[in-house]
Amino acid sequence: SQTIHQWPATLVQPVGSPLSLECTVEGTSNPNLYWYRQAAGRGLQLLFYSVGIGQISSEVPQNLSASRPQDRQFILSSKKLLLSDSGFYLCAWSVFGSVAGEGHVQDTQYFGPGTRLTVL
Amino acid sequence: AQSVSQHNHHVILSEAASLELGCNYSYGGTVNLFWYVQYPGQHLQLLLKYFSGDPLVKGIKGFEAEFIKSKFSFNLRKPSVQWSDTAEYFCAVKGTGANNLFFGTGTRLTVIP
Numbered sequence: 001s002q003t004i005h006q007w008p009a010t011l012v013q014p015v016g017s018p019l020s021l022e023c024t025v026e027g028t029s030n031p032n033l034y035w036y037r038q039a040a041g042r043g044l045q046l047l048f049y050s051v052g053i054g055q056i057s058s059e060v061p062q063n064l065s066a067s068r069p070q071d072r073q074f075i076l077s078s079k080k081l082l083l084s085d086s087g088f089y090l091c092a093w094s095v096f097g098s099v100a101g102e103g104h105v106q107d108t109q110y111f112g113p114g115t116r117l118t119v120l
Numbered sequence: 121a122q123s124v125s126q127h128n129h130h131v132i133l134s135e136a137a138s139l140e141l142g143c144n145y146s147y148g149g150t151v152n153l154f155w156y157v158q159y160p161g162q163h164l165q166l167l168l169k170y171f172s173g174d175p176l177v178k179g180i181k182g183f184e185a186e187f188i189k190s191k192f193s194f195n196l197r198k199p200s201v202q203w204s205d206t207a208e209y210f211c212a213v214k215g216t217g218a219n220n221l222f223f224g225t226g227t228r229l230t231v232i233p
Contacts, residue, residue: 034219034221036221036223043210043223043224043225043226044212044221044223045223046219046221049219049220051219059220090164092221108154108169109221110166111163111165113162113163114163114164
């Protein structure tokens with residue numbers, strides 16, 4: 001079965017320091033990978049997604065970047081953290097499923113345990 | 121713009137009461153719909169999903185949801201809640217073929233034994 005790991009689970013960093021959050025998936029190959037952020041009192045917001053090694057799409061402009069050095073590894077980074085980067089970061093994976101009768105692609109995203117980042 | 125609204129922020133019920141959590145979405149196209157649940161201290165987990173076909177979908181642990189296209193709604197229901205259903209529930213919408221999953225802000229359910 002597939003599993004998804006994220007680390008660290010919690011992180012406290014000073015403003016201006018770098019960031020590296022890691023996500024790995026086991027039990028599947030060529031997954032789509034996603035980074036989401038949940039700020040206090042808000043729903044999850046998609047930050048980046050990747051459909052393959054080295055392929056990154058950004059959904060919102062921000063202080064963060066993502067990389068996918070291996071098929072099942074997705075990294076979220078920052079060179080200099082801001083206070084506003086605090087939040088709960090979730091990694092997710094999906095694999096495109098069967099095409100429905102109407103020609104639509106179905107896929108379900110499965111989430112990791114998350115990293116709670118506090119920037120002070 | 122795409123959006124998902126969950127009108128109930130915190131719901132408190134006694135055990136055996138019936139549950140209905142509202143979810144309305146705004147999206148200009150065909151959608152996939154999801155309910156996720158996050159139990160205290162655990163991962164966000166898929167509760168149920170709708171892709172096509174029968175608009176009444178059944179998920180795990182006795183939950184079900186009904187997609188009403190004309191109302192842009194996907195409400196979650198359970199006829200009799202248990203203390204173990206205490207969790208946060210998130211509705212999410214994705215356009216078919218799109219990558220972005222749009223989430224509501226979540227509804228916290230507290231079930232009193």
